[in-house]
Amino acid sequence: MAILRHLPAIFAVCFTLATPAFADDPPSNALPGPGTAKRSTVTPQDTLTYTVGVEAVPLADPEGKKLADIVATTYAMDRVEATKRPITYVFNGGPGAASAWLNFGGLGPKRFVFGNQGSAPSDLPKFEDNPDTWLAFTDLVFVDPPGTGYSRAVGADAERNFYSVEGDVDALSRVIAKHLAAKGRLGSPVYLAGESYGGFRAPRIAQKLQSRDGVGVAGIVSISPVLDFGIRQDEDISPIPWMNGLPSLVATMRERAGPITRADLADAEAYATGSYFADLMKGPRDKAAVDRMSAEVARLTGLDPAFVRRLGGRVDIRSFSREIGRNEGKVGSLYDANVTAFDPDPSAARSDFDDPVLDGAQAPLTRAAVDFYGRELNWKIDRRYELINGDVNRKWRWGEGQGAPEAISSLKAVLALDPKVKVIVAHGATDLVTPYMESKMALDQIPAFGDPERVRLKIYPGGHMFYTREGSRAAFLKDVKALYGVSAEE
Structure with missing residues (x-):
């Protein structure tokens, strides 16, 4: 049940519930007393x-x-x-x-x-x-x-x-x-x-x-x-959602090597709000900016540099949650990316999957x-x-x-x-x-x-x-x- 950055819902966006919410409720069913x-x-x-x-x-x-x-x-x-x-x-x-x-x-x-x-x-x-x-x-x-x-x-x-x-x-x-x-x-x-x-x-x-x-x-x-x-809107043109999201990607990858604290993310926060933000503002037509972003995001996250470069240094959360477990055929939860489950379609270019935390x-x-x-x-x-x-x-x-x-x-x-x-x-x-x-x-x-x-x-x-x-x-x-x-x- 992921949040889609373009939609303003938090805890209930990707529902898998297709049936009407009250389809099996009796039409008049009073609640009991206390x-x-x-x-x-x-x-x-x-x-x-x-x-x-x-x-x-x-x-x-x-x-x-x-x-x-x-x-x-x-x-x-x-x-x-x-x-x-x-x-x-x-x-x-x-x-x-x-x-x-x-x-x-x-x-x-x-x-x-x-x-x-x-x-x-x-x-x-x-x-x-x-x-x-x-x-x-x-x-x-x-x-x-x-x-x-x-x-x-x-x-x-x-x-x-x-x-x-x-x-x-x-x-x-x-x-x-x-x-x-x-x-x-x-x-x-x-x-x-x-x-x-x-x-x-x-x-x-x-x-x-x-x-x-x-x-x-x-x-x-x-x-x-x-x-x-408003902070999370317009990711197609705004650098703000990407700036705010990057330290959490870094936290996910670093936690895989051992426990982390907020202090361990100071460099990622500084980069995200500084050079990364400045390069995001330059846009995808600035090849030098894209190259700098791609190289540094790959270094901070440990992701494959070629993968990050294909995304122009802007790693969306669904791509990230799939990429971090791809070698094992697994996907990470959007709600805690280090909680994983098997990808139902590991060989597909794109995959829709139930979230390991929320759906689980x-x-x-x-x-x-x-x-x-x-x-x-x-x-x-x-x-x-x-x-x-x-x-x-x-x-x-x-x-x-x-x-x-x-x-x-x-x-x-x-x-x-x-x-x-x-x-x-x-x-x-x-x-x-x-x-x-x-x-x-x-x-x-x-x-x-x-x-x-x-x-x-x-x-x-x-x-x-x-x-x-x-x-x-x-x-x-x-x-x-x-x-x-x-x-x-x-």
């Missing part, structure tokens, strides 16, 4: 006892007509004062992706392994305690927008009401405000965490909550986001979610669980006018108005879909607003879902704890 269970999980510091609950948060129009049921899955710690404890609302991306990725992959109290080298669609979702769960310092609410998970819009106006940048932000900010009031949590510090398109929507939701719904947000964690879609994780994650709600919470529903809904993504409206969607202006507005808000933008070094340099470019244009440390860019080993790697998830947890004002030992 389901709850008492559970515990063990971390290095403590045994956490908690209540997990699932319920539908209804949204209605001004006349009271129901528009949607939004499913929220909540983990709340026992033996603590809930009314003042931090609460974090979590979203995945797409648009069209459910929150199971973050719930069962990194943040929730139970997790299972997926998305790494050796993972397969036939893997059984074996849950284990998550030592890196955020539940130790914040209650968690995983929210599935309409058309994802078990959430559904009601009536014929679903697309108009929810399948758009603005409609999505309006709906999810209302869900948060309603949930806080209904649970008596208006005294709790509120945080937002989102992955991919969820990382894009988080700053916009924060601004909407702050300006319309009367809820100030204490912090934002954007995971593998695109903060400004779809079966076990869906299986885990259905089992979790049905068996763990006895919340059984006779409808499809939409882990990734291609229909939502295809129908998404990205706005009007000439400007590309962006979240930087919302982020600046939130930071400027509230000097206490803190932000982490986190990326995996080998993610080709949302390369970390895009966020660096966007964040570098934000004023300090009194303290430049309020907004931090963090890079970890791994790809789009870097938190599926043990070491990266632990390092991420340490940084997130600092955002929440929690010591690393707690």
Whole structure:
């Protein structure tokens, strides 16, 4: 499910789903009432006892007509004062992706392994305690927008009401405000965490909550986001997408020789933003510029110089993901290029292939979610669980006018108005879909607003879902704890 640079979707572009999204759903199938269970999980510091609950948060129009049921899955710690404890609302991306990725992959109290080298669609979702769960310092609410998970819009106006940048932000900010009031949590510090398109929507939701719904947000964690879609547009003429993508290609190749850090990519970043950018501006008719680019890109990446020269020094991510494993008949994931699978057509000049991470994780994650709600919470529903809904993504409206969607202006507005808000933008070094340099470019244009440390860019080993790697998830947890004002030992 790759991001195509010409399209503004993050987490759900190359869907293989061809059937209508709701073809096997009964026409009128109300969701059951709330389901709850008492559970515990063990971390290095403590045994956490908690209540997990699932319920539908209804949204209605001004006349009271129901528009949607939004499913929220909540983990709340026992033996603590809930009314003042931090609460974090979590979203995945797409648009069209459910929150199971973050719930069962990194943040929730139970997790299972997926998305790494050796993972397969036939893997059984074996849950284990998550030592890196955020539940130790914040209650968690995983929210599935309409058309994802078990959430559904009601009536014929679903697309108009929810399948758009603005409609999505309006709906999810209302869900948060309603949930806080209904649970008596208006005294709790509120945080937002989102992955991919969820990382894009988080700053916009924060601004909407702050300006319309009367809820100030204490912090934002954007995971593998695109903060400004304009940065990645027009790769046929713009050097910016190529400049931002190159360090992630270099990171992929260097990681094959051993562990890497951000410091190990300093030369690639310097070249990409310096000489490479200047030569890209000269264009393909400048033979000397193309020769220089081709030679240096081949040196930095270790790719065949003849291959790089054929591409004019501009290595696109699909060609790269196939070339790095060509000798073994394998392809790399666009979401973590060092996770590979066999190429279904290794001798073909061009090949369409399922992504080893995204498509490979779809079966076990869906299986885990259905089992979790049905068996763990006895919340059984006779409808499809939409882990990734291609229909939502295809129908998404990205706005009007000439400007590309962006979240930087919302982020600046939130930071400027509230000097206490803190932000982490986190990326995996080998993610080709949302390369970390895009966020660096966007964040570098934000004023300090009194303290430049309020907004931090963090890079970890791994790809789009870097938190599926043990070491990266632990390092991420340490940084997130600092955002929440929690010591690393707690």
